Amino acid sequence: MTLNFRISIQFYPIFLGIILTATTGSFAQHKANSNGNSLKQSIALIDSAFQHNNAEDFNKLVPIKGVQDFYASVVEEKIKKLSGKSKIILVSKDSALVFLSGILLYGNSGDETNYAANYTGIYKFERVAGSWSLKSRIEIDRLNQIKKHRLGINIIPGKSITVKDTLTIDINDSYGFATRLNHTAKLKKLTLNGAETEFSFDAGLLLLKARRKNGQTLTLEYSINVEREETDKNSAYFGDAYGHLRNQYVWHPFFSFSSPNDRADFSLYCTIPKAYYLATSLPQKEMVIGGSRIVEAKSLNPTFGLSIYYDKDWEVNTFRKDHIDLVVYATKDFLPEKRALYAEFSKSYDTLQKHFGKPIGNYLGIVQDRSNTDGWKNRSNSIVVAGVKGSTLITDKPNPRATFGHEVAHGWTNPTGPATNFLTEGWATYAESILLASVYGDSITTTFFKSQKQNYFNGKFDGKSSLWEDYSNNGVSYAKGAWLFYILSHQLGKKHLSTAMTNFIQSGDQSIKSFTSHLSAVAQSDMKPFLNSWLKSKEIPxxxxxxxxxxxxxxxxxxxxxxxxxxxxxxxxxxxxxxxxxxxxxxxxxxxxxxxxxxxxxxxxxxxxxxxx
Ligand SMILES: [Zn+2]
Structure with a gap:
């Protein structure tokens, strides 16, 4: 167990007894016969093998390919690892659920938490011929859902963050509820439906015992001392002048990057000293009261995670186009110049509006991350993150890209459910082809789609990923998704596709079902078989x-x-x-x-x- 948790136990001695008894459990019931391993022995063997560097031993005890591959890579990379605090969750006759945990120590705590998640989790053990052994892994999100986060955050630049997260969750799994959270978080308080409850928190997995019921309220209060490591600033960095927490830092709870069950609505209330500007990754409002800047934000569409950036030297500029705010959070010398960004935004907006009507989004943030090198770095919810400087806005060579227009196009869709990233990234990439043609002429369209085809093969998605199941946004939805829109423009005609898309965007229901029915309406035939063949296959023809x-x-x-x-x-x-x-x-x-x-x-x-x- 980490030092952090000991501190939290000191603050809240009420949990001490529970944690200690939970660890040792009532093993007497699960004894094996004289020849086999008891459950306790079996767990101890795995804990020990995890800590050593012998893949053969480990693989014998943990017959799961993915976990074995993870173990091999940790051994190869010579990463320091410690077995955590394992726990028997429940036993019924010849099967048991066990929490196994392994801590990795090598760098940024967010990266460590994500990497350790390859092992730390819930496992099913079985007793065969009197001997207990590990059989399979239980995905923590298989029957549970995170529906809402209400986050109260206080940021101390250069130092730490304190968080109170009130989650609305559905619990339908017999083991209770488990979620990932940065393994260095110092938990100060945990309640379920207002009452203190039994839990354990180890190696970035928080596990609590709970009844099966929808709409439960889980409240967590914790703080994290955020790293300020100059050589490792990707996931999180809290400098004196600027800093950030990316969603991958796991600074608030979620299941994983690819779970369909933790896409939640967020509302946020943040405070930071008023000398600093703050950009959440959501549409936001701010005010200054006393010495504090207060930022309130709300998610536009369900998401698993948020990012936060702050900087003392930004100038925040808001440009308005119809009902959309383009807000640039960057220092004075940021390039492209803020006015050039607005001009490109305005041009892309006009072109897309001509084809597809008004967007549904009302906010796009451009956020400078001074800890990063030049270029457009990533998108998080409603913001585009640049390094010290941004980069090209639109180009016809070597490969045509409307990089900035792609981000603007995201304002038109807001989907949920299966094929979400087809309707998000596939759509925005298809929109690039329209923006490129409006600048360079129609002949650029085939060049653009040829390069997207190349991207599909370079990404090695063929045979592995479908548009339907791409919850994690692994990349397949960009190229293959854009191509599906392009093929639809030939199947239906460009004009009909525009009409269907416009109706879909304005309908207020951005599910794939709604998309299909709007396409079918303009096609005057059922488009489901056509669409499903492209969405559900992991291949191309x-x-x-x-x-x-x-x-x-x-x-x-x-x-x-x-x-x-x-x-x-x-x-x-x-x-x-x-x-x-x-x-x-x-x-x-x-x-x-x-x-x-x-x-x-x-x-x-x-x-x-x-x-x-
Ligand atoms: Zn995108």
Missing amino acids: VLEILQSGNSIEILQAGDLFLFPLEFKIRLKDGTYLTKTINMQTKEQTLTISEGVIESFIVDPGSKLLFTMK
């Missing part, structure tokens, strides 16, 4: 094309996709034909009656994302 006489046979060698496929055919008499076949099955034939085929080109306009077998 793999085609095999065979000619025999005047027939061209098209075979789909992988998953079945629905799409239109164009052919340019040269006939023996020297004339050309363009034919489109709507693929709906794995084998279809295009037969030509206009003459004799001499040669043909598949997809001459590069309108489809596919590979040849």
Whole structure:
């Protein structure tokens, strides 16, 4: 156990007894016969193997590939590791749930918390022939949900953060409730529905015993001394002049980067000394009272995590376009100049509005992070984070990108549920193609989508990730997502896609179901089979094309996709034909009656994302 927790125990002796008894448990009931391991022995063996550097021993005890890979990499990287405080959660006859924890110590505590999450968690043990052993891992979020956070935060620049988080949670798992939280957090108080409750907190996992019930209120009060390590500033850095906490620092509770069950509504009340400016990653309002700057913020769409940035030397400038605030949090010398940012914002806004109507968002923050190198660094909720300086806003080479316009386009969608990142990143990347064409002309569109196809393969998403399940935003939704919009623009016509998109945006329901029904309405046919083939497959179409006489046979060698496929055919008499076949099955034939085929080109306009077998 870490020192931090001992301190919290001293403050709140009421928990001491619970924690100690919970650790040792009532092992008498789980004794093995004389030949096998008792549950306690089995756990002790795993704890010991975790601390040593012997993969063979560890793998025998923990037969889970992902955890074994993690252990091997920790050993290889020579990271200091300590087994934490394991705990038996519950036992029923020949099976048990056990909290196993391992602490890693190598750098930033947020990174340590995330890395340790590969091991620290809840495991199922079973007793076979009198001997207990580990069988499988239980995902902490499988039956529980985090629905709301109400956060009160006080920031002491250069030092620490204190947090009171009131969460609304649904608990439906027999083990209770567990969430990740930065492993150096000093918990001062924890209540469930207003009452103190049994919990343990170790290696970045907070576990509490709880009844199954929806709409419970979990309140946590804690503080974190934030690092100010000059060589490791990515996840968090609290300098005297500027600093930040990124969501990956796990400075407030959440399940993981890829859970569908912790997308929650946030409201925030922050205080910081008034000499500092503060940018949450959400639309915000601020005021100064006495010596404090107070910032209040609210999430626009459900999210798992927030980021926070502060800086003493920023100037905060607000530009208004219709109902949208563009707020730039940056020092005077920031580049691109704030007025150039606004001009680009305004231009992108006008182009997108012409096609898709008014956006639903009302805020875009541009935040300078002076601890970072130049460039656009990341997006977090409603802000775009730059380094000391930003970078190119739009470019046609080497690969066309409307980097800044992409961020502006995010103001048009606000989805939840499956395929969220298709409707977020796929949409914004598709919007880039429209913005690029408005600046460089239509011919740039095919170049843009060729480079997106390359991105899809470079990202190694093929066979691994679908748009439907990309909760973690692993990258697949950008290229393949943009391509799906592009294919839809050919299937429906650009104008119809614009109409469907405009209706979807204004509908107030940005689920994939709503998207599908708005597309179906303009197409006057059910678009679900078409969309699902692209959203649910982890592949793209793999085609095999065979000619025999005047027939061209098209075979789909992988998953079945629905799409239109164009052919340019040269006939023996020297004339050309363009034919489109709507693929709906794995084998279809295009037969030509206009003459004799001499040669043909598949997809001459590069309108489809596919590979040849
Ligand atoms: Zn984006």
